Amino acid sequence: MKYTSEIIIDLHRDEVVRKLDNPENMKHWQRGLVGYKLLQGSPGKEGAKMELEYQMGKRNMVLTETITKNNFPEEFHAHYDTKGVHNIQQNFFQETTDGKTKWISESEFQFAGFGMKLMGFLMPSAFKKQSMKYLNDFKNFAENDTSIAKEN
Numbered sequence: 001m002k003y004t005s006e007i008i009i010d011l012h013r014d015e016v017v018r019k020l021d022n023p024e025n026m027k028h029w030q031r032g033l034v035g036y037k038l039l040q041g042s043p044g045k046e047g048a049k050m051e052l053e054y055q056m057g058k059r060n061m062v063l064t065e066t067i068t069k070n071n072f073p074e075e076f077h078a079h080y081d082t083k084g085v086h087n088i089q090q091n092f093f094q095e096t097t098d099g100k101t102k103w104i105s106e107s108e109f110q111f112a113g114f115g116m117k118l119m120g121f122l123m124p125s126a127f128k129k130q131s132m133k134y135l136n137d138f139k140n141f142a143e144n145d146t147s148i149a150k151e152n
Contacts, residue, residue: 001108001109001111001120001124001127002106002107002108002109003106003107003124003127003128003131004104004105004106004107005104005105005107005128005131005132005135006102006103006104006105006135007102007103007132007135007136007139008096008100008101008102008103009100009101009102009103009138009139009142009143010100010143011100011101011142011143012095012099012100012101013073013093013094013095013101014073015142016073016093016101016103016142017072017073017093019138019141019142020076020138020142021044021072021076023036023043023044023050025141026052027147027149028141028147028148028149029134029137029138029140029141029142029147029148030054030134030137030148031133031134031137031148032054032055032056032061033052033053033054034053034054034055034060035052035053036050036051036052036053037050037051038050039051039064041067044067044070045067045070046067046068046069046070047066047067048066048067049064049065049066049067050064050065051063051064051065052064052065052080061082062082063080063081063082064080064081064082065078065079065080066078066079066080066081072093073093074092074093075090075091075092075093076091076093077089077090077091084111084112084113084115084116085109085110085111085112085116086109086110086111086112087107087108087109087110088107088108088109088110089105089106089107090105090106091103091104091105091106092104092105092106103135103138105131105135107127107131109127
């Protein structure tokens, strides 16, 4: 399953990247994030691996992030892996003529196992909705310092 999400953030691209490239800020815009730890490499560098733990309702989920390209401020790509799901993320950051930032996020989900494939087939809108929720939560954090950390 592939789809693209995008959002306009009312900040200059350098400010967006500064806030996005700081792992300490993830708790302010990634709902359900319990914690993270570096597994391999240098933080933010290509090849680095980080473990991300989320609590989604009663379900605990652990993802491994592998950075495949870090060419900030223009682009940042990573893979996210958890049981039965391989997620390829390609993120592009464009400056608009009025000094804002357009964040384009290309998502590809590859599913293993019948159950996960069925969920991807039957519920693609849930994945798209979750992606937009993260983009909107980041926008609110970046523009207004609105943190979802208190909600987690």
